[in-house]
Amino acid sequence: MRIALFVTCLADTLFPEAAKATVRLLERLGHEVVFPDGQTCCGQMHVNTGYQAQAVPLVRRHVRTFDPFDVIVAPSGSCVGSVRHQHAVVARRAGDVRLASRAESVAGRTFELSELLVDVLGVTDVGAFFPHRVTYHPTCHSLRMHGVADRPVRLLREVRGLDLVELPAADQCCGFGGTFAVKNADTSTAMLADKLRHVVSTGAEVCTAGDASCLMHIGGGLSRSGSAVRTVHLAEILASTEHDTVADERGEQVVRS
Amino acid sequence: MTAREVILARLRAALDPAPAPVEVPREYRRDAPVDLDRLVDRLTDYRAHVHRVAETAVADTVAAILPTGATVVVPPALPPAWLPATVTARPDDDLDNRQIAAADAVITAAAVAIADTGTVILDGSPDQGRRVLSLLPDLHICVIRAAQVVAGVPQALARLTSHRPLTWISGPSATSDIELNRVEGVHGPRTLHLILLP
């Protein structure tokens, strides 16, 4: 299958290993990955901060960039949420009905990674090897907006060597919320403190999730608290194999503490 | 412009352009078998005391609940056979609130009961009386027949008449206002007995 990668601005800029892992994983499964030129940011930050008008060109750019592709994947639940739940709204509010309908069409072809693997590609054992104790944080947008439910966990259970431990109060938000983390820093920090406490309580070496943004938040907190727990994107775990020595040794694909 | 005209004009202006008409999907359950055991289970769960007896045993059941000499408020058309000789009946011939509050108990019939929720509903019929009767005494004995029990809320509303004053009762008076734990016994009757007849 020919799959277009919507890398997301955050993974592109700060967490390229998650995006590279998405490419490696899909190619290993026999698919062709293309990276449409001209993609930048889906505009989620603008929309969620109250700047819908400024997001219009970003929506237009995103739709133009990805419209030619049948299947689009992003290693991020919240960016997929932006495409699915916000792009058409933004376009319609700007009075651009045609853009709204194209945005809806693109949204229908856009998948979060675990959805693509399980629902579209029909695979749960991706042949991964990751010999670590791991706990999984189901990010809010994946959990509630997309209802990815247990798809990531089903994928993780098939990873050889991986010891999956349940995260207490997993469905509680980590407190990121984009600019919420800055505008309401105290509340965000209080939410993060509880998330960190739960993560550490699992005894896991690695906390994983399907969203680089939440991982940046949790990882930033773990790092600041001096914890040895590392954050690793779900794509990186699924991309790891016995042959492809776990890249965290290189220190590139993890938030280092 | 009166306030009425102002408000209606505002609301009409707010609804311009007119929203599309709304079709209400009613795919929820409207028919279900009546399960008397469920009614008992739900009532008991909320600390009501349930007695399943034959109609002929109502008076004896009441006698067992109330101490001898207890004063009992009685609605005008309560079946006299339900009252044991051991209690002192206070028929509601315009009792004042203090007289009602001073009674030890009240006995009423009911209009409908809901099994799913453990609810009995009083509609002010002559065997149930004015609303205040079942409110001020600290103990309420309510007698209900199996034929008055319905499965759920939709079936109950279908049996009720809107112009009567209705009191829906699900267990004794309670509050969740202290640390969100349900505590029985605030302003309404602190003890509720249900006598369920076949």
Add this chain to the structure above:
Amino acid sequence: MTRAFLGMPTTAPRGVGHLRGEQTFPAAARQALADPQLRRNLGHATATIRAKSAGVIAEVPDWEQLRAAGSAIKADVLARLPELLEQLEDRVSAAGGVVHWAADANEANAIVVDLVRATGNDRVIKVKSMVTQEIGLNEALEAAGIAPVETDLAELIVQLGEDRPSHILVPAIHRNRAEIREIFLRAMPGVDPGLTDEPAVLAAAARRFLRQTFLSTPVAVSGANFAVAETGTLAVVESEGNGRMCLTLPRTLITVMGVEKVVPTWRDLEVFLQLLPRASTGERMNPYTSMWTGVSPGDGPQEFHLVLLDNGRSAVLADEVGRQALHCIRCSACLNVCPVYERTGGHAYGSVYPGPIGAVLSPQLTGVADNASLPYASSLCGACYDACPVKINIPELLVHLRDQAPHPRGESAAMAAAAYAMDHPALYAAAQRATRLSRLTGRRGRGLPPPLSGWTASRDLPEPPAQTFRQWWASR
């Protein structure tokens, strides 16, 4: 004022009622977060109610169908609001009630004060009502020399403690049993000095304290959960029996309700009476629900007044997206699942409507500028939307209202610059490379200026990678 202006949708007036806070949400939240007792009380209470509610909702196989019906009925109500209110007025009047219309809080307060004065009484008993808190009725009554007595246990705790309510359903949720005992010992006349902090003992103390007041006060003020247009029936849902006391014992009953509380038909109650108790207190059914239609000769109040209140609701209705906030049945499920509310409590929201629903309702009732920080008081985690029994898409509304909020000038400029760069891939790539310069700002971002210091006060920034993804892709 011209007729045309009078008839336009209008927000709630300033200077009366409790819809506007004195501080922004972040500032008020900071104080609340510094109170560990408050955090413990809220954490315990919200966890308890979440578990209870989830248990009884799981018993209902058609919960989703009920939610869909509830949401649609409310949408239908809003679409036909003027005609339904006229129908309600007609039916209530026919049943012996008197209907009054109040365009705002001041008018409603004046109507109630006049009605109480006309009875010649200087005290009223009150059953918990959000709307009378919204309009500041107690203050208006007191100013007129009339003493309002709150009879709901939590409201009584708040009133005796000279406190403010912090939850829609359980206004004293921020108080634990020990604190409640202290308030009663301090402020409840005639209380037993040996009072313990057992919840049952505290409830019994409230029973004794209020019983005499119930029996001797001939005027009551209530809110309403539902008003049926088809029949003129009012419904009040409660637990303790204080509602029944207020609705049954007095000679005169005055009910104040927001115009959006009307439902079209008797049958519609079958949906809401299933949704509300399970979503709010986590009960299959609340202990008591009272329904009345006008006046019943010989039973209950012989004088009934219904006050229909706008106070900003027409302005909410005018926003096609925002109007779904008027679906709210005040169950407070969204508060109980909200990670922000659980940590900050209700006072931080400033308005009588706290939590997620407050963050979308209060700014619309007052105009967004008067509550500009509230739409941002959410991480958009979506738990409120899932919990809402009438399916109000609160995250969507929050984002919608953020778009209407006044923005800080510096932020606007930064957002415009970012949007411009993101629409120009060459600039975007250059900006990406510039993030590497952040290595110069100190270790892991420590030392960044505000507002970014909000992040780095408690969190490190990631180390920028040596290569962006698109550089890697290009080099493949």
